[in-house]
Amino acid sequence: MPLSVLLVDDEPLVRAGLRAILDAQPDIEVTGEAADGAAVLPLVRQLRPDVVAMDVRMPLMDGIEATRAVLAAFPEPPKILVVTTFENDEYVYEALRAGADGFLLKRAHPAEIVHAVRLVASGSSLLFPAALRRLAAEHGNPGARAALERAALTGRETDVLRLMARGLSNSEIAEHLVLGTETVKTHVSAVLAKLGARDRTQAVIAAYESGFVTPG
Incomplete structure (x- = not known):
């Protein structure tokens, strides 16, 4: 079955424009559209899309609140891809912190x-590392360093997080560290669990906000 997308x-x-691009692919189908975040939750319940392509700035409910609502409502929510005009948009960063899978x-x-x-x-996160570094530098989290210290990552787990x-x-990562891919997956899962992160995006944000990884 083709991947289903809600715009x-x-x-x-x-x-x-997005519909024309995506519907032209044999493995992707746009199954619904919404003009505001307030309409997302009922449409996700009805259509069960694989991916929600979500604008961040909308008049009634922005993409941040809509992302939180979807993630809270479903044990297995769709993947959320934030679509934005400006990569340094503060809304983008907040949407990623809320649990969006990338932008x-x-x-x-x-x-x-x-x-x-x-x-x-496919379950991967879509990040622009340079943009994320700038955003994290502007939105430091004083409690993030203490949280990372409490996580007590092993040496290999810290390598994987970096x-x-x-x-x-x-x-x-497997090629860089000369490890098997399954071993890397195990380390990634351990990092997410120890950090209390929903996905790679939230783990990376924690790494930058804590100063564990520094911009540049």
Whole structure:
């Protein structure tokens, strides 16, 4: 079955453009649209999409609140891909902290948009490390360092977290550390559990906010 996508954006032209790009792929199908975050929850219940492409700035309910609502309502929620105009948008960072799986710029090339949907649907996070570093530097969290210290990561787990923060995939981390991919997956799972992070995105944010990994 093709990947199902729900488009959420208050601009009809943006939705139409994304629909044209995604529906042109044999393995992706846009199954619904919404013009505001307030309509997301009932549509997710009805359509059960694999991915929600979510604008962050909308008039009634923004993408941050809509993301929180979806993640709280479903034990196995859809993947949420934040779509934004500006990569340094504060709303983007808050959406990622709320649990979004990554973000995509509206000006991205069609091939990048298709790749982003496939990537988050597969369970990977889509981050732009340079942009995330800048955002984290501007939104430090004083309690993050103490939380990371309490997590008591092993030496190998700290290595894996640093490479995750650079945006490396499991296979790239495995190659870098000369480990098997399954071993890396085990370490990633341990890092997420110890940090209390829902996914890689939240773990990477914790790494930057704590100063464990520094911008640049």
